[in-house]
Amino acid sequence: MSRSILGNVRIITKRIWQLHVTKVLLVASGLFLAIDFLFPVNVNVPYATLITARDGTILHAFLSRDDKWRMYTELTEITPTLREAILFKEDKYFRYHFGFNPVAMLRAAGRNMLSGRRTSGASTITMQTVRLLEPRERTYWNKTLELFRAVQLEIHFSKDEILQLYLNLIPYGSNIEGLKSASLLYFGKPPKVLSLAEITTLTIIPNRPSSLRLGSKNGLIVQERNRWLNRFRRSKLFDEAAIDDALNEPLNAYRRPAPQQAPHLARRLRTDNPTSPIVQSTLQPALQATAERLVQNYANRIRAYNIHNSAVLVVDNQTREVVAYVGSTDFGNTFDGGQVDGVRAIRSPGSALKPLLYGLAFDAGLITPKTKLNDVLTNFSGYEPDNYDRRFNGSVTAEFALANSLNIPAVFLLKEIGTPTLVSALQKSGFSTIKKQAKELGLSMILGGCGVSLEEMTRLYVGMASGGEVRSLRSVVPKTSDEPATKLLQEKGFRILSPEAAYLITNTLSQITRPDLPNNFDNSYHLPRIAWKTGTSYGRRDAWSIGYNQRYTIGVWVGNFSGVGVAELSGANTATPLLFQLFNALDYNSPRGWFRKPAQNLSMRLICPETGDVPGEFCTKPVTDYCIMGVSRYRRCQHLKAVFTNVAGTLSYCPHCKPDSGAIRRAYPNLAPEIAAFYKSKHIPFESVPPHNPACERVFGQGGTAPLITSLNDGSDYFINPKQPADLELGCQTASDVQTVFWYLNDKLYRKASATESVFFRPRPGPLKISCADDKGRYSDLRVMIRNE
Structure with missing residues (x-):
């Protein structure tokens, strides 16, 4: 009995002890967890990026x-x-x-x-x-x-x-x-x-x-x-x-400098990822090293012309990844602003935006590649642009105007499309400065009167290489491995051009003769084919050259970060050689093919080579041209017009004075007033309509184009010095059948003159109405305000 009691006492004591230990352990664990929660160990160490x-x-x-x-x-x-x-x-x-x-x-x-x-x-x-x-x-x-x-x-x-x-x-x-x-x-x-x-x-x-x-x-x-x-x-x-x-093994250990490649992008990525110890960029080391070497070598050659800075951006068109990024010629050169990032610097684009404008015009149905545009001196409500070489070419095709970067056709197209249309496309493409300048931009923006960066321009051209769809560029590899390249390509972009318009732009830009190609075809067979466009800003402060093929888009900017202009600086002569060097080095003997023509809506049609319109009655030698089905306008060619004349061809008849017999129907050039004026100024002979029958008493009401007053500018204010009065010039452009014009000031006849003659008058303060009538009874007028200084 006593043994049984003693055993029970031992069991009870053991259980009490176990409960005590368990309780102590629970209390200790709870205390540890509480302290651990209140005073966590800090492992957030500031790492070198x-x-x-x-x-x-x-x-x-x-x-x-x-x-x-x-x-x-x-x-x-x-x-x-x-x-x-x-x-x-x-x-x-x-x-x-x-x-x-x-x-x-x-x-x-x-x-x-x-x-x-x-x-x-x-x-x-x-x-x-x-x-x-x-x-x-x-x-x-x-x-x-x-x-x-x-x-x-x-x-x-x-x-x-x-x-x-x-x-x-x-x-x-x-x-x-x-x-x-x-x-x-x-x-x-x-x-x-x-x-x-x-x-x-x-x-x-x-x-x-x-x-x-x-x-x-x-x-x-x-x-x-x-x-x-x-x-x-x-x-x-x-x-x-x-x-x-x-x-x-020998010990070859000594203090080496830390890696310092791609300094501009590196600082940019560090700023964008302040808490990441390792930021994996999309740069490819071999391409980056090659680009840096070529930029440095090229900079050494052009420094003699007082040109000190260059920037280059290379993008893989398939993945939209930035594979080479050179922000300046020499990052360590503080004297010439080497630490300025030329890829993001805001500069004037010159003519580099013209491909987008022509693409928008293709999509609006205004033009096709062989549509004729007038490259002559033109006054756009007071804005008179000039070409880079200060020469005019008369009537040219749209593809010629784009390939040769003619200014007047570009300004004309922008006026037709409307500045807000181009600004909207650029805003949606990510042009941040243009977004800020939107309300202030006018026709001059297509010639460089706006602010862009090399990154924005290169992204735009990547969009054209991608069939007209602009998406963001990638400079950082995603951190998660479950986001493959195929998924990244599904990112939604903004379509600025149709695939058809993008192809027409690419086709035009790839036909420009490369000045670096040798005469021997065997030596140029392995060089990459590219579509490219140049740009030179006003005052020769910025030189651009941007090119692309199926594999890469490369943007090049050359100039001075200080904004100093250089007479020798131009996109074609300064930036383009570096562009070709980069393509030849990075994409030599590329196995990739060329862009395929969109099969659905892009087709060929017969057009008249004189206007680019569908052949009309007098078009005898049509040629083929691209057109976008359902978009490109269908307009009959009227480059020649029918005129009844006498047998000798010395008099023309209108329907009211045409004789019952003896009149012959002939075709005469139907020139626009500005082209007729251009031909006359250059002494280029052209066949004009004979003078109208002087015996006709009903000359008014005939069809045709009224005189275009080129000076003065409608709605403008003109300031004169009363103590030193100066004459103002009157000028106009008329149709080819006009011989004489009549100038009116405030509805009073001022002077009779020939169609190409400049007329001068001395203005007086106050509102002034100016009218110009031709010898066919057609007229136009405008109003200006004359003010004292």
Whole structure:
């Protein structure tokens, strides 16, 4: 009976004890979790920002916020050899303990007590990581806190992540921290390609960073390295052959400069990704190096002309990734503004926007490639543009006008389409400055009277290479691997041109003769075919040349960041040679084909070569031209008009005076007034309609074009000096059948003159109505205001 009672007492006591222990453990766990929640371990370390290329190659490195070379080591860079070496040396039981090694701690405590001083440590890699995260004095209390923090790390992070954090923080002297920093700055290579000898070297230095200084004490480091390599041999950690090779490997370690390629894009990406230790750009190292070399060499050649800056952007048309980015000729040249990013700088585009304008005109049905446009001196409500070479070509085709960058046809098309249409297309294409300038832009914007950047222009041309759809360019590789290139291509863009219009633009721009091609076809067979356009801003401050094929779009800007103009600066002569060098180097012998013609809506039709319109009654030699089905206008050609004359062809008859017999129907050129005036000014002979029958009494009411007053400008104010009055000029353009015009001032006849004669008058202050009538009774008028200065 007593034994039974005693047994029950023991069972009850054991259960009470178990409950007490359980309660204590629960309270301790709860207390630990509360402290862990209130005082979390801080692992947010400011890392040096690394900008890498598409393949992971480091292009540019920046100091961390606390001015340390503390580069982030990725898990994939911790090779098995590196892992085994560092764990063997620092913490053999790292995989098995929970932040601290009690056996090692007891052994170290015993040795220290027996010797009376600290001869052995028991810090694990986890504890060392805590010490690197939160440096403190070596006291018992801080050691206890270090143990707590180590357990916290083990709870919240995996072993691999703790090892990674440790490798990111270990010191190598001066301001260099982390194994990756030491690997790049002393060996010039990333950790994953380090040899066993180099790995061993980097594992022994953190314990003695001041005495084992790489570059200055390499002999001592080799001795220490070989001692540890022999320990690896005795422990059979690595193969005998690998250790023998490591023992015989010389130590070629010295302080190297940090990578500094693509400085402009690197700074841009760092600003855009302030918290990312590694930003993977889309740049391709070989293409970037080639582009930088070509820009530098070309800059050396044009510096003699007082041209100091260039910028280049290369985009892969298939992925829209920026593969080369050169912001200036020399980033280190502070005298010439080398740190200015020419890719993003706002400059005047010159004529580089004309392809978009012609594409919009194709889509509006106004023109086809062979539509005739007039390249003659024209007054657009007071705006009188001139061509680059100050010469006029008369009547030219649209494709000729675009290929030769003629100004008057472009301004005419912009007037027909409307400035808001072009501005809207550019706004939706991402032109930020044009968006701000929208209310102030006029006809001059097509000749460079607006602000754009090389990045915006290149993106626009990538859109034309992509069938008229503009999408954003990519300069950073997505962080998630589940976003493949095929998914990226599905990003919605903005269609500025139809595929048909984009093809017509490409076809026109690719027909321009390349000045760099040799006469021998065999030498040019492997050169890439490209579509390209140039631009030169007013005052010769900016030279542009942008080209594309199926593979790349390359934008080139050349000029001075200071805005100083140079007489020798032009898109064709200054920027284009660099564009061709880049294409020849980056895309030589490219296997890719050319753009395919859209099969659905783009077709061919017969047109009259004199106007580009559908052949009319007098069109005898039609040619073929592209047209967009259902869009391109269908208009009968009227370049010749029927006129009844006498047999000798000296008099013309209207329907009212045409005789019953003896009249002959003839065809005469139906020239626009501005073309007739151009031919007369250039003394180009053309067949004109004979004078009208003088016996006819009904000349009024005949059809035709009324005189076009070219001077003065309708609605304008003119200021005169009363003390020094000056004459104002009157001028007009008339149809080819006009011989005489009549000028009226405030409805009073002022003077009779020939159609091409300039007439001068002395104005008086006040409103003035000016009228001009031709000898066929057709007239036009305008109103101006004369004011005293």
